[in-house]
Amino acid sequence: MASSSSLSSASMAMGDEKPHVLAVDDSLLDRKLIEKLLTNSSCKVTTAENGQKALDLLGLGDGQHALNSIASKVNLIITDYCMPGMTGYELLKKIKESPTMKDIPVVIVSSENVPTRIKKCLDEGAEEFMLKPLQKSDVNRLRCQLTKFSNPHKGMLCMGR
């Protein structure tokens, strides 16, 4: 993901330094957890309890326009893999199929370490596949990578990769 998308530049231009993360998980507990992890890392967070709601927020729901969505502001999507209805993988696919959203990095998280699952997600374009529960160090790393995406010329040193 080397390209500095116009989406990130837009939010940077508005003086909004905090990355905006969309976190998707069917577990309320895990949503609260990821939200706290992210806000502690100075991220703005929106949560969604399933894939469909996530798509609606991104303006990709049926018959929607991206106009009033958070689509232009989201810098990263973190989604659980195992969700009823639409899995994280299916959500990933839909995002990657969208001309407006395909460049937004998507991270898949799962409680299960299944190599075929990991490969499938990475092949479909997931930025990373991480194991639950997420740690502070995981979020710090993601945060650091986000800064690199939106400021490719700043050449920040990210620790602990």
Added chain:
Amino acid sequence: MDRNHLKRQVDFMKRSFLDQGYLDEQFIQLEELQDDDNPNFVEEIVTLFFNDSARLLQNIEQALVSGPIDFAKLDNYMHQFKGSSSSIGAKRVKDECTRFKEYCTAGNAEGCFRTFVQVKQEHATLRTKLETYFQLARQAGPPGTSRGQVR
């Protein structure tokens, strides 16, 4: 009430939970997330866990006792339960969940029944221990504040 003494007791209790495997490092991670903006974060998350898990345990119980066992459904419930247990660092509970899931995968009803008893037991034990822990923690006041003001 000597606050420092209470704080030491809280720490000691937590240490023993970790040593005896009731909790793991994830619980410490939760505590590290707690801050002035969310001074009761850990207790809120744990309360959420116990409310949620009570419901899941009921569903599992129902699925076990009513008619032919749907192992896929059981596995699904247990997956959710195991996930939340893992998220709060409930190690022993999580380990029993893993055992249960193995029996599910093997289609072993008897194994499921037996393990489920263990799951419920560990869950109940942890609940009691954490209730005591949070009561004590509340009395001891917020960690790391030298002024000792309880918000």
